[in-house]
Amino acid sequence: MSKLIKNISAFMKDEEGLTVVEYVVGAGLLVAGLAGIFGTFSSQLEAQLSTVLGNAPDGSTTP
Template identity: 40%
Template structure:
């Protein structure tokens, strides 16, 4: 029983996995920013293409 408690305490004190969590958080933020940027860009391009389509017709 003592060995199990010791292993759990060692696992909780180990910070090696923390860097993986930081990479996941950073990657998630990058993805959110890219989605927001492409959404804004898509709306702008759609508006410009609609404007040009109206001028051509």
């Protein structure tokens, strides 16, 4: 029985798995942040391009 308690105690003290979880959570937050930034940037860029292209001459007239 004491071997089982020692193994459980050693498992509870082992923090190697926790480090992996921390890295995965950090990477997930980084990806979510970048997706939010690029999503906002993309919609602003699309609006600007629509404005520029909407105001551009259609090319059917010659100067």
